[in-house]
């Protein structure tokens with residue numbers, strides 16, 4: 407039995423889609439925090455198991471009989487993340503899970519600027535200590551986030567962002583999901599860490615070029631200081647939590663925390679991952 411956590415989220419849904427192309431639904435279980443959100447999954451005939459990372463007993467029950475666990479990281483950071491993830495790891499161990507596949511982040515470290523990164527470092531350590539077989543997918547930033555970061559740049563022709571000259575190895579969430587599922591169904595990855603990044607890094611100048619080609623008019627990237635970006639977002643009425651995440655991401659980008667490239671994802675997919683220009687072109691053709 408393979409269980410996917412975060413099954414009502416983007417990555418989890420995508421992983422289930424890829425899994426069901428290869429295995430029977432009876433072999434797949436989905437952990438859902440709120441069964442009311444799981445209507446789409448019901449029609450897929452996978453086993454629905456209720457569980458909340460905050461509720462150890464619910465996890466222990468949900469993980470019974472599971473051999474392979476895709477553990478998708480929580481939405482929260484800091485101490486809340488560490489507590490939730492400790493529950494998941496302990497419950498998986500106690501329930502007899504054999505192999506944990508965990509969605510981590512590039513270059514996990516306890517003192518990174520990016521808010522989610524220390525929690526990934528902590529979780530990797532917990533999983534290693536547990537003695538379960540593990541595979542870590544150290545994911546770079548989702549390419550899917552770019553439309554949120556570029557706002558209406560394609561209309562105005564000006565892309566203001568606070569990433570300086572820095573680059574990131576953006577990857578499409580669907581490619582990550584496919585790479586994870588292919589690994590889970592193979593004998594690959596035992597006690598290994600995979601860096602999941604694009605084979606080439608992308609700066610925000612590259613994002614501007616991709617937007618220009620897709621929109622058919624020039625879009626220029628204009629690097630701005632983080633404080634100006636924050637003030638601009640406040641002035642535009644962007645909600646405070648979104649500003650906080652965006653500012654933190656920009657600071658981490660400026661420090662080069664996402665400037666990683668890697669060929670592992672291409673190897674897992676047996677093809678090149680979707681590149682930035684193709685992704686943005688597809689967005690504009692919809």
Ligand SMILES: NC(=O)c1ccc[n+]([C@@H]2O[C@H](COP(=O)([O-])OP(=O)(O)OC[C@H]3O[C@@H](n4cnc5c(N)ncnc54)[C@H](OP(=O)(O)O)[C@@H]3O)[C@@H](O)[C@H]2O)c1
Nearest residue numbers: 412413414415416417418439458459479480481546547548
């Ligand atoms: N690399 C990146 O650029 C990047 C960007 C954003 C996020 N992430 C990380 O990657 C993860 C997956 O991405 P995504 O796009 O699929 O995120 P998402 O769509 O927000 O999905 C998150 C999933 O986690 C579940 N979840 C959250 N808290 C939980 C809890 N206490 N107990 C059980 N389940 C819980 C959510 O359940 P509900 O549906 O009930 O909320 C949802 O199914 C995120 O959770 C985050 O850790 C990475």
